[in-house]
Amino acid sequence: MLIEARGVTMRFGGFTAVDAVDLDVAEGRITGLIGPNGAGKSTFFNCLAGDYRPSAGSIRFAGREIAGLTPESHARLGMARTYQVPHTFTDMSVGDNVMVGAFLRHRRTADARRAADAVLERTGLAGQARHRASSLGTAGRKRLEIARALATEPKVLLLDEALAGLTATEIQAAITLVRDIHRSGITIVIVEHIMEVILSLADRVTVFHHGRIISQGTPGEVTGDPKVVEAYLGRSLERQRQRAAEASG
Amino acid sequence: MARFVLAVAIAIALVFPLVFSGAFYERVAALTLLYAIAASAWNLIGGYAGQVSVGHVVFFGCGAYGAAVAYSEWGLPPIAGLPLGVGAAVLLAALVGVPTLRLSGHYFTMATVALAELIRILVGNVPVLGAAVGLMGPAVPRSVWDLSFTSSLPYYYLFLAVLAGLLLFTWWMERSRMGFYLRAIKGSERAARSLGIPVGRYKLYALMLSAGFTAVAGALYLVMVGFVDPDSGVGILLSVKMLIMAALGGAGTLFGPLIGALILVPLEEISNSLLGGQGSGVTFVVYGGIILLIAVFQPGGILAMVAGWWRKS
Amino acid sequence: MSPILLQVIVGGLLLGAVYALFSSGLTLIWGMMNVVNFAHGDFVMLAMYVAFWTWAIIGGGPLLFTPLAAFALAVLGVVVYFGVVKPVMGGPMLAQMLGTFGLALFLRYSAFWAFTANFRTLPEDMIPGSFVVGGVRFEAAKVVAGIVALLLTIGLHLLLTKTRLGSRMLAVSEDRQAAMLMGIRPDRMQAIAWALAAGATGVAGALIATFFYVSPTVGETLAVIAFVVVSLGGFGSVPGALVAGLLIGVIESLSAFWIGAVYKDVLVYALFLVVLWVRPQGLFGKL
Numbered sequence: 001m002l003i004e005a006r007g008v009t010m011r012f013g014g015f016t017a018v019d020a021v022d023l024d025v026a027e028g029r030i031t032g033l034i035g036p037n038g039a040g041k042s043t044f045f046n047c048l049a050g051d052y053r054p055s056a057g058s059i060r061f062a063g064r065e066i067a068g069l070t071p072e073s074h075a076r077l078g079m080a081r082t083y084q085v086p087h088t089f090t091d092m093s094v095g096d097n098v099m100v101g102a103f104l105r106h107r108r109t110a111d112a113r114r115a116a117d118a119v120l121e122r123t124g125l126a127g128q129a130r131h132r133a134s135s136l137g138t139a140g141r142k143r144l145e146i147a148r149a150l151a152t153e154p155k156v157l158l159l160d161e162a163l164a165g166l167t168a169t170e171i172q173a174a175i176t177l178v179r180d181i182h183r184s185g186i187t188i189v190i191v192e193h194i195m196e197v198i199l200s201l202a203d204r205v206t207v208f209h210h211g212r213i214i215s216q217g218t219p220g221e222v223t224g225d226p227k228v229v230e231a232y233l234g235r236s237l238e239r240q241r242q243r244a245a246e247a248s249g
Numbered sequence: 250m251a252r253f254v255l256a257v258a259i260a261i262a263l264v265f266p267l268v269f270s271g272a273f274y275e276r277v278a279a280l281t282l283l284y285a286i287a288a289s290a291w292n293l294i295g296g297y298a299g300q301v302s303v304g305h306v307v308f309f310g311c312g313a314y315g316a317a318v319a320y321s322e323w324g325l326p327p328i329a330g331l332p333l334g335v336g337a338a339v340l341l342a343a344l345v346g347v348p349t350l351r352l353s354g355h356y357f358t359m360a361t362v363a364l365a366e367l368i369r370i371l372v373g374n375v376p377v378l379g380a381a382v383g384l385m386g387p388a389v390p391r392s393v394w395d396l397s398f399t400s401s402l403p404y405y406y407l408f409l410a411v412l413a414g415l416l417l418f419t420w421w422m423e424r425s426r427m428g429f430y431l432r433a434i435k436g437s438e439r440a441a442r443s444l445g446i447p448v449g450r451y452k453l454y455a456l457m458l459s460a461g462f463t464a465v466a467g468a469l470y471l472v473m474v475g476f477v478d479p480d481s482g483v484g485i486l487l488s489v490k491m492l493i494m495a496a497l498g499g500a501g502t503l504f505g506p507l508i509g510a511l512i513l514v515p516l517e518e519i520s521n522s523l524l525g526g527q528g529s530g531v532t533f534v535v536y537g538g539i540i541l542l543i544a545v546f547q548p549g550g551i552l553a554m555v556a557g558w559w560r561k562s
Numbered sequence: 563m564s565p566i567l568l569q570v571i572v573g574g575l576l577l578g579a580v581y582a583l584f585s586s587g588l589t590l591i592w593g594m595m596n597v598v599n600f601a602h603g604d605f606v607m608l609a610m611y612v613a614f615w616t617w618a619i620i621g622g623g624p625l626l627f628t629p630l631a632a633f634a635l636a637v638l639g640v641v642v643y644f645g646v647v648k649p650v651m652g653g654p655m656l657a658q659m660l661g662t663f664g665l666a667l668f669l670r671y672s673a674f675w676a677f678t679a680n681f682r683t684l685p686e687d688m689i690p691g692s693f694v695v696g697g698v699r700f701e702a703a704k705v706v707a708g709i710v711a712l713l714l715t716i717g718l719h720l721l722l723t724k725t726r727l728g729s730r731m732l733a734v735s736e737d738r739q740a741a742m743l744m745g746i747r748p749d750r751m752q753a754i755a756w757a758l759a760a761g762a763t764g765v766a767g768a769l770i771a772t773f774f775y776v777s778p779t780v781g782e783t784l785a786v787i788a789f790v791v792v793s794l795g796g797f798g799s800v801p802g803a804l805v806a807g808l809l810i811g812v813i814e815s816l817s818a819f820w821i822g823a824v825y826k827d828v829l830v831y832a833l834f835l836v837v838l839w840v841r842p843q844g845l846f847g848k849l
Binding site: 299301 | 598654656783785834835
């Protein structure tokens with residue numbers, strides 16, 4: 001296993017957001033984390049990425065304990081992440097944003113430039129390389145964050161709601177990009193609350209509810225799990241029913 | 250195009266004092282360069298890394314007092330105190346930087362306020378540093394090493410050379426990993442860390458470099474003016490000047506601080522010579538107003554404004 | 563304990579309560595919107611001038627000029643929020659810092675220009691008299707200032723924690739988007755926060771004016787004290803500011819008593835730097 005999380009717990013004051021979660025991420029897979037809002041998936045994700053130090057539990061990455069290490073150590077060890085709300089460096093050009101990532105493995109400017117150019121090409125951003133990052137829309141910024149993370153040459157890419165807020169065509173383009181990155185041998189962990197998307201993308205899905213894992217398996221297994229239907233789909237089905245009732249009434 | 254502009258600017262800088270000779274012009278020109286050095290030094294931490302110091306005069310004071318002490322205590326040429334001043338400045342920078350640069354930028358700014366106040370009170374009460382009276386450089390030059398000239402012209406070229414060196418360093422840094430990292434830190438510390446940047450360490454490097462160069466400006470100031478007291482060496486006005494020159498021209502750009510100095514120093518010298526000493530209170534009101542307006546309307550300063558017009562046309 | 567030492571300590575506590583009051587304004591704004599108001603000390607200065615000029619022009623006592631200073635500063639707070647803070651809040655950090663720092667310079671030296679550098683004082687018998695308890699003599703002005711400040715600081719804390727307004731303000735500071743969905747207007751809450759913070763500062767300034775000289779630069783020192791109090795108390799924490807304010811008041815009084823008035827500020831600034839090294843989150847805060 002590339003990532004092994006055991007008993008990961010995150011408490012904020014008296015509130016337990018993530019409660020003793022065990023999770024394995026196999027190398028070369030796309031693992032999806034889903035769950036209703038406030039289920040703890042994002043908190044758990046931030047523990048994986050090193051943005052939060054878990055209150056308890058162990059996270060091993062390639063056999064090495066990483067719980068409590070800084071975000072920058074995570075990056076050096078080969079974990080890269082994106083943010084739900086993109087944190088691009090808006091005053092810098094698109095190309096320079098990617099350069100920042102590339103400098104992690106390439107000290108010299110010329111080498112970093114070459115590595116960054118390759119990533120820009122691959123992510124379809126080469127045409128906008130000289131534009132300011134602030135000129136990009138949401139989809140462009142999310143793509144840029146992925147490019148910047150890729151430039152750090154990670155073993156695993158952690159995507160936080162990479163598709164939220166995108167239009168249907170943009171989602172298709174993003175999925176193509178994620179698949180392409182995956183094919184190049186990078187393990188992917190993706191948090192998403194758009195269920196349909198993740199089911200088509202992920203090899204394995206983990207469902208969070210109230211800070212715990214309630215179901216794990218292939219997309220088919222998970223959607224067939226009554227607990228999931230109740231916790232997640234049930235709610236949206238119920239909402240749909242309500243909406244239908246309102247519309248007809 | 251850019252190269253042409255640069256070449257013309259350098260040519261003008263080289264011949265300017267020969268064309269506009271006269272004590273007043275030469276003095277203002279030399280002071281402009283001196284402030285440009287200080288503001289460019291501030292720019293390393295305040296502009297590139299986005300960590301606003303409002304106590305940079307402390308580092309300037311280290312340089313000025315270091316040079317003054319070299320003469321008053323050991324009878325050395327003032328410039329021999331430069332390493333002492335730079336060393337003290339870098340040390341003080343670490344003292345405020347190590348604890349605060351791990352935290353959000355507010356802590357750093359507040360710590361620089363406290364440090365500046367602390368040092369100002371201490372300097373005003375320490376006899377070795379001349380207390381409230383201040384210290385003098387050599388009244389009559391004893392050798393060429395005292396760098397004591399009646400004309401401002403030699404200072405002009407000395408400062409020009411130092412400024413060129415500093416800008417060259419900054420230019421190189423801008424293009425190196427450090428420059429990219431500092432700009433990333435300014436953009437988003439959180440994202441910078443997630444890309445493997447040891448944020449606190451890089452901010453500290455930038456601060457120590459900035460403090461060191463600011464101390465150089467301080468030592469040069471003493472060499473030229475030959476006198477330092479708590480007001481001129483560690484008074485708050487100078488911190489404000491460094492900050493406002495950089496912000497007005499364009500914080501975080503190579504030439505921004507120089508442009509700010511080119512506008513503000515002559516303006517101030519001229520208004521001082523017209524108004525006599527009366528102007529300094531009004532100067533502050535105007536400075537405060539300018540800083541406020543820049544912050545609200547054009548955080549990128551003049552260079553960003555010009556770049557905006559350029560793109561539009 | 564000797565009476566004189568007791569007097570120094572109680573004096574420090576009374577002064578500390580006033581520090582706590584004007585520091586709560588700073589900590590409230592910082593905690594709520596992550597903005598540090600570098601003009602905070604100058605707000606105190608302006609409040610002191612409001613008190614002084616009210617007395618000088620139309621007469622009256624603290625009962626008149628304290629509410630007036632509170633009102634004037636609350637208005638100023640709202641103006642500053644909409645005119646300076648709101649435009650720079652979403653922008654780069656540099657702009658934020660420059661905004662309130664520029665404001666500080668502008669206010670301070672406008673006061674220089676308008677009111678001259680002269681030290682001005684309210685008459686000493688503004689709040690007349692003094693009384694003796696257990697062999698210790700207290701000036702009424704400081705006792706009144708201390709007690710009013712203490713009550714108002716506690717009141718501010720209760721307002722923030724126990725009322726509907728307080729919880730709405732808290733909601734905005736925690737999640738702007740979510741607060742908007744709940745029908746709260748963040749702009750309005752933040753403007754109210756500025757009015758409250760500046761108003762509290764106004765009261766503190768008026769109280770200080772009853773026993774301390776007024777000058778355009780008086781805010782410089784007070785601002786640093788407020789920074790120290792806030793960083794010691796933990797940012798955003800009004801109770802933290804209260805405890806830290808009292809502590810700083812006592813430390814100042816004791817050091818002025820033992821090592822001399824010149825160095826009392828040095829000690830406070832040095833303490834500030836030490837706190838940043840040892841416990842940057844403050845005594846009660848978390849990072």
